[in-house]
Amino acid sequence: MAAPVIELTGARKTYHTGDIEFEALRGIDCRIFPGEYVAIVGPSGSGKSTLMNILGCLDVLTSGSYVLAGEDVSRMDEVALASARNRRIGFVFQQFHLLSSLTALGNVELPLVYAGVSPAERRDRAMVALERVGLGDKSRNHPGQLSGGQQQRVAIARALVTEPAIVLADEPTGNLDSHSTRDVLGMLDDLHSEGSTIVLITHESDVAARAGTVYNVTDGQFVGAGTEIAK
Amino acid sequence: MRPADLLASSWRAIRSHKMRSILTMLGIVVGIASVVLTVGLGLGTQKDVSEQIAALGSDLLIVSPGSSTDESGLRGGFGSGETLTLTDAEALASEVAVPDAADVAAEKTASLSLEYGESNWTTDVTGTSTSWADVRSRELLYGSFFTEDDATAAASVIVLGAETAQELFGSTSVVGQDVTIDGEAYEIVGVLAEAGSSGETSLDDMAVVPMTTMVEQLDTSGNSESVDTIYVKAASSDVLSAASQETTSLLLNLHGLASAEDADFTVEVQDSLLDAATSVYEKLTVLLTGIAALALLVGGIGVMNIMLVSVTERTREIGLRKALGAAPANIRNQFLIEAMILGLSGGAVGVIIGVGLALALPSVLGSTIVISGLALVVSVVVAVGIGAVFGVYPAARAAKLAPIDALRDQ
Structure with missing residues (x-):
């Protein structure tokens, strides 16, 4: 078997608010392999969002280790973490988080800007990514001129453009109607079948049902082992 | 991140908030215009005075009776003996x-x-x-x-x-x-x-x-x-x-x-008269320029104010940029450059207005205004510097935002 893309060992995260300590993650072990489609589910307050921040290199562990695509990111400083996010992770957010001042193409180019890629190459790669999500003809549109579903597809293109180790989707359908939800989930299915590694964070079980493996987080711990979903 | 992209990104942010950018610049515009004008007025007055004195003859010695100093070292009865x-x-x-x-x-x-x-x-x-x-x-x-x-x-x-x-x-x-x-x-x-x-x-x-x-x-x-x-x-x-x-x-x-x-006599050079007159006008120029510089300072504080508001308003954007791989230095530089562009534009507009007034006013005031190229260049440089100085704090605030907190901000 290939080396895991994500390897969490004894992951703990403790928040301090004044004198109050709050353990958001209480020792999570998890391995995700290339090409897997994993869903992490759990009610709000379960530590699901903390886990997503850790996996996305947006935050660091209090103890334990996190190896992402062979790189130990658990003790990295902010600058190195920024670079790791840029190269390894493609984010899809619930709120889309597109910049309204940029065109669809400009938004997709953004991660490449921070990677220092030349404008010409940036354009080409962003265009390929937009075509992959079926929005090649909307490249010049601004987010305000696109539907919610289209906006989330632009966000998916932005997540794909750096060819990341994982696509990390945080409640990607939380702000979409049922039609767009099917649309976006279908797109994630397609990416999975094309070999992308996808980690989906959600509280909706029917969304989670699309994944190959489902991890259930409660009180900062996985409940039971990962459940393989039979298709 | 490439420098050109950094510039483009700052420029886009300024353009997407036109009204706010113009208001931010206004303080700098007023400050620089008044500096250009007061310096020009000061230089012009000095020029007028020196021309008047030179007309008397810049190669003239004036010998007057009376000592220049008396026994106590004070200037004595000049011209009285x-x-x-x-x-x-x-x-x-x-x-x-x-x-x-x-x-x-x-x-x-x-x-x-x-x-x-x-x-x-x-x-x-x-x-x-x-x-x-x-x-x-x-x-x-x-x-x-x-x-x-x-x-x-x-x-x-x-x-x-x-x-x-x-x-x-x-x-x-x-x-x-x-x-x-x-x-x-x-x-x-x-x-x-x-x-x-x-x-x-x-x-x-x-x-x-x-x-x-x-x-x-x-x-x-x-x-x-x-x-x-x-x-x-x-x-x-x-x-x-x-x-x-x-x-x-x-x-x-x-x-x-x-x-x-x-x-028991005093030999004076016309130049010393010129120096005396010039020093008076120099002091006046320094005073007026000081007042104009205060206006500029207020303009700089305005830049800082609006930049801080801008950082707060753009918390989500900052978070997103960070999530996509922007290092803290990238974010800091973007805001710094924004502040400097505002300073530069404000300075340039201020210089144009200052020069315009300098050309229009002499016919009304009847005094000469000298526009010095050096003063104009220094004004613009100072304006950019003010942008940079007053942009440091907002930029540092932006760079320090944690991406998770920033993204969560609604």
């Missing part, structure tokens, strides 16, 4: 003793009443030599200056200032007419062209007669040998200080004095 004589003036005219002097003119002045028909006018009547017009850089409007023969003969001739002629005759074309002083008639041989004023004294309300005439007929001081002032015109402004030294040492010699500290 009777220590300068006609002999001094003659000696100074010697090419051997003062080789760097081109010409010398001694002046002995008395305030006298001039009469013509029913009108009379009191003015300063100066007795001097024929070299006077050249030494004092004066031109004649009508007629000619009195001659060497007039001087030798102590002739009853007089040259009037334009204003004096106007007061007495209601006209300046009065050559050949007579004026009466103390019942004695003096023929007007010439009228001086206007020269403006030097401080309190009008250079146009005066009369000039030969020194011999003054001494023999008009002087009431009782000391026929003493003179009020000796003007020494240097051969050129380059040898002015040499001429000054020669004059001083000759006079010390003549007066039997050992050192310059004992001098």
Whole structure:
């Protein structure tokens, strides 16, 4: 078997608010392999969002280790973490988080800007990514001129453009109607079948049902082992 | 991140909030425009003053009686003594003793009443030599200056200032007419062209007669040998200080004095008048520029204010950029460059407005405004600097935002 893309060992995260300590993650072990489609589910307050921040290199562990695509990111400083996010992770957010001042193409180019890629190459790669999500003809549109579903597809293109180790989707359908939800989930299915590694964070079980493996987080711990979903 | 992308990103942020950017710039615009204007006004005034003084002759030494310092070291009775004589003036005219002097003119002045028909006018009547017009850089409007023969003969001739002629005759074309002083008639041989004023004294309300005439007929001081002032015109402004030294040492010699500290006369250079006048206007310029700089400071604080608001407003954008791989330095630089672009644009607009006003105002104010290229460049650089300085804090705030907190911000 290939080396895991994500390897969490004894992951703990403790928040301090004044004198109050709050353990958001209480020792999570998890391995995700290339090409897997994993869903992490759990009610709000379960530590699901903390886990997503850790996996996305947006935050660091209090103890334990996190190896992402062979790189130990658990003790990295902010600058190195920024670079790791840029190269390894493609984010899809619930709120889309597109910049309204940029065109669809400009938004997709953004991660490449921070990677220092030349404008010409940036354009080409962003265009390929937009075509992959079926929005090649909307490249010049601004987010305000696109539907919610289209906006989330632009966000998916932005997540794909750096060819990341994982696509990390945080409640990607939380702000979409049922039609767009099917649309976006279908797109994630397609990416999975094309070999992308996808980690989906959600509280909706029917969304989670699309994944190959489902991890259930409660009180900062996985409940039971990962459940393989039979298709 | 490539520098061009950084610039483009900052520029886009400014353009996407046009109104706010313009308001932010406004403080800088006002500050820079007032700096440009006050500096220009200060320089213009200095230029006016130095031109006025230079018109008096920048190669002129003024020798006055009286010591420059008394025993206690204070400046003494300047111009009050009777220590300068006609002999001094003659000696100074010697090419051997003062080789760097081109010409010398001694002046002995008395305030006298001039009469013509029913009108009379009191003015300063100066007795001097024929070299006077050249030494004092004066031109004649009508007629000619009195001659060497007039001087030798102590002739009853007089040259009037334009204003004096106007007061007495209601006209300046009065050559050949007579004026009466103390019942004695003096023929007007010439009228001086206007020269403006030097401080309190009008250079146009005066009369000039030969020194011999003054001494023999008009002087009431009782000391026929003493003179009020000796003007020494240097051969050129380059040898002015040499001429000054020669004059001083000759006079010390003549007066039997050992050192310059004992001098019973004062040798002044026109330049020192210029320096005195210039320093006053320099102080004024510094003061005005200081006030303008305060306006600029307020403008800078405005930039900081709006940048802080902008950081708060764009928390989500900052978070997103960080999530996509922007390092803290990328975010900091973007905000810094935004502040600097605002400074640069504000500075440029301020310079344009300042220069515009500088071109429009002189016709209204009647004063000269000098626009110095250096001042303009410095203004723009300062404006950019202000943007940078006041952008540091907001930029650091933006760079420090944690991406999770920033993304969660609604």
